[in-house]
Amino acid sequence: MTTRRGLLLLSLLLIGWGCQSRPIVWNGTISLTDAELIPLQERLNEQIARGELRWIRTGRNDYVVQLPGSARRYLWTLELRPQTVTIPFGFATAWITQLEFESAELHWDGRERALRLRLDIRDNVGPETGIAADVLAFGQVQRKEFAVTGASFTFWLRPRVDAYGEIVFDPIAFRLRVNTDDAIPEVRQPLRETLELVQAEILRQVNAQFQNYRSELEGWAYAQRPPATHVESLEVREGELIVRLGPGLLFPDLNGDRRVDVQDLSRIALRFGRRSFGEPIAEDLNGDGVVDVRDLVWAARMFGRSR
Numbered sequence: 001m002t003t004r005r006g007l008l009l010l011s012l013l014l015i016g017w018g019c020q021s022r023p024i025v026w027n028g029t030i031s032l033t034d035a036e037l038i039p040l041q042e043r044l045n046e047q048i049a050r051g052e053l054r055w056i057r058t059g060r061n062d063y064v065v066q067l068p069g070s071a072r073r074y075l076w077t078l079e080l081r082p083q084t085v086t087i088p089f090g091f092a093t094a095w096i097t098q099l100e101f102e103s104a105e106l107h108w109d110g111r112e113r114a115l116r117l118r119l120d121i122r123d124n125v126g127p128e129t130g131i132a133a134d135v136l137a138f139g140q141v142q143r144k145e146f147a148v149t150g151a152s153f154t155f156w157l158r159p160r161v162d163a164y165g166e167i168v169f170d171p172i173a174f175r176l177r178v179n180t181d182d183a184i185p186e187v188r189q190p191l192r193e194t195l196e197l198v199q200a201e202i203l204r205q206v207n208a209q210f211q212n213y214r215s216e217l218e219g220w221a222y223a224q225r226p227p228a229t230h231v232e233s234l235e236v237r238e239g240e241l242i243v244r245l246g247p248g249l250l251f252p253d254l255n256g257d258r259r260v261d262v263q264d265l266s267r268i269a270l271r272f273g274r275r276s277f278g279e280p281i282a283e284d285l286n287g288d289g290v291v292d293v294r295d296l297v298w299a300a301r302m303f304g305r306s307r
């Protein structure tokens with residue numbers, strides 16, 4: 001206990017000195033193009049092929065999502081109710097019988113400044129798929145069914161830099177696109193309104209489940225750049241993410257519990273003075289090739305923080 005307290009005190013005393021020192025740093029810019037997204041895209045397409053991301057319909061939908069290189073499988077649930085909208089002289093209740101996902105595409109979308117994930121929906125003409133509605137007008141109920149063509153689900157994930165110089169993704173924007181022009185004129189407008197309600201409902205549920213998956217995605221983004229760097233700024237252009245990197249100060253959690261505490265400082269102290277000969281050392285937080293007071297100071301400054 002005394003050793004730990006001593007360590008902490010030493011670190012805190014050194015902060016003033018450390019603030020003035022300038023570690024040797026890695027500066028530069030990297031570009032993450034659509035090519036870097038291909039493994040993520042392939043994984044999604046495999047999951048569509050395996051039926052883990054198979055379709056969406058009114059009722060309960062269960063999905064499994066897994067990133068390449070990760071052992072974690074995320075379960076997502078969407079629970080959609082039939083939607084009722086008013087129409088002249090009555091109302092219409094519509095539901096999705098079944099819309100099947102066909103393929104996934106990932107792209108850096110310059111206009112939206114976001115990572116775009118589009119799930120294309122198979123054109124359907126069968127009786128068991130598509131969108132259906134019960135239309136009540138002038139006291140009569142009629143069931144209408146619509147074949148769906150050119151439909152897609154699109155999610156946008158907006159990257160930004162957090163206070164630790166890491167890429168984080170903000171909650172999702174979403175658009176459900178269905179060609180409603182094929183629907184008969186009397187239900188075209190109610191159908192559009194219904195789809196807007198469904199879209200808002202999907203967005204609400206997906207964002208509520210985004211937290212866990214988000215850290216996984218951020219881990220992926222972290223792995224795409226050189227070690228011992230922090231992100232200074234981001235710019236999403238068409239087809240690429242431009243990442244400007246600055247002085248390499250890794251978040252000083254060395255035992256992987258996502259929190260900087262005395263255990264992490266102890267690890268730096270234990271390897272104090274160690275030099276790297278090619279192989280990076282985890283405790284060399286600023287990447288200058290040696291575990292020294294600069295690394296300890298950085299860890300002390302981040303003491304108590306979690307991520």
Ligand SMILES: [Ca+2]
Pocket residue numbers: 252253254255256257258259260261263264
């Ligand atoms: Ca820790």
Ligand SMILES: [Ca+2]
Pocket residue numbers: 283284285286287288289290291292294295
């Ligand atoms: Ca160092």
